[in-house]
Amino acid sequence: MTELTLHNAPQSTCSQRVRYTLHAKGLPFEEKRLDLFSGDQLKADYLQLNPNGVVPTLEDGGAVIIDSAVVMEYLDETRPDPALSPADPVARAEMRSMMRFIDEVPTPAVRVPSYNLAFLPHFRAMSEEDFQALCDSKPLRREFLMKMGRTGFPQQEMDEATGRLRRGVERTADWLQASGGPWIMGGKMTLADVSIMPVIVRLDDIGMDTLWDAHSGVARWFEAIRATPAFGKTYYFGSLLTEKYPHLAERFAKPGSAA
Numbered sequence: 653m654t655e656l657t658l659h660n661a662p663q664s665t666c667s668q669r670v671r672y673t674l675h676a677k678g679l680p681f682e683e684k685r686l687d688l689f690s691g692d693q694l695k696a697d698y699l700q701l702n703p704n705g706v707v708p709t710l711e712d713g714g715a716v717i718i719d720s721a722v723v724m725e726y727l728d729e730t731r732p733d734p735a736l737s738p739a740d741p742v743a744r745a746e747m748r749s750m751m752r753f754i755d756e757v758p759t760p761a762v763r764v765p766s767y768n769l770a771f772l773p774h775f776r777a778m779s780e781e782d783f784q785a786l787c788d789s790k791p792l793r794r795e796f797l798m799k800m801g802r803t804g805f806p807q808q809e810m811d812e813a814t815g816r817l818r819r820g821v822e823r824t825a826d827w828l829q830a831s832g833g834p835w836i837m838g839g840k841m842t843l844a845d846v847s848i849m850p851v852i853v854r855l856d857d858i859g860m861d862t863l864w865d866a867h868s869g870v871a872r873w874f875e876a877i878r879a880t881p882a883f884g885k886t887y888y889f890g891s892l893l894t895e896k897y898p899h900l901a902e903r904f905a906k907p908g909s910a911a
């Protein structure tokens with residue numbers, strides 16, 4: 653029996669980082685999939701593990717670790733081979749500051765177009781009272797959902813999110829240029845690459861890949877990470893929004909794809 657259990661959701665960007673880290677390290681784990689729209693993350697049993705009512709949560713034997721960035725660092729500390737952090741403390745600090753930037757700027761921003769494009773229909777059909785009760789039940793996302801409302805984020809909010817996503821892509825391009833690639837910190841992949849990966853995948857999935865039209869380094873990086881064995885294992889069918897929501901598949905079909 654494996655000692656690692658990951659509570660997560662296929663299409664959750666925070667979960668995808670942790671799945672990638674586990675696969676990149678070749679670690680076996682039991683995957684428990686939650687249905688976020690049925691409210692699995694808000695059930696009493698799950699809240700005991702993760703009082704924030706979000707995925708992912710990692711169980712390691714008796715230990716419970718929450719927050720995707722914390723989980724990635726925990727896995728790298730407890731299972732350091734192969735390492736996904738530099739050995740030098742200054743370089744480790746640099747990697748962590750990149751991860752903090754990613755978690756502060758592009759990661760929250762990508763939720764805005766994701767909710768407007770894909771998740772809104774789940775809320776539209778609700779009564780005002782039910783929607784308010786749902787917002788009130790979310791320990792971490794109450795205000796975010798209330799801002800969205802049942803009609804979606806207004807254009808101004810979408811524009812602001814696009815601006816933050818653009819800055820995230822530009823910063824990634826700068827890091828790649830400074831290190832010489834192929835990875836953000838140079839010759840070895842680190843947790844900084846894994847942190848930004850789901851944002852770039854999501855942008856590509858929802859037709860916002862034009863954000864790196866002027867940044868060929870980001871396009872090359874994306875090709876490189878897609879070619880890693882861990883990528884296919886992480887993004888099993890149903891992990892992309894266009895795989896889960898057929899209307900998006902039609903809207904964002906790539907030239908030459910079957911969708």
Ligand SMILES: N[C@@H](CCC(=O)N[C@@H](CS)C(=O)NCC(=O)O)C(=O)O
Nearest residue numbers: 664665666706707708719720721793
């Ligand atoms: N900072 C947390 C954020 C986790 C988070 O927001 N998870 C989302 C999916 S990516 C979630 O579970 N949402 C469920 C909800 O909003 O009810 C982490 O990185 O683990």
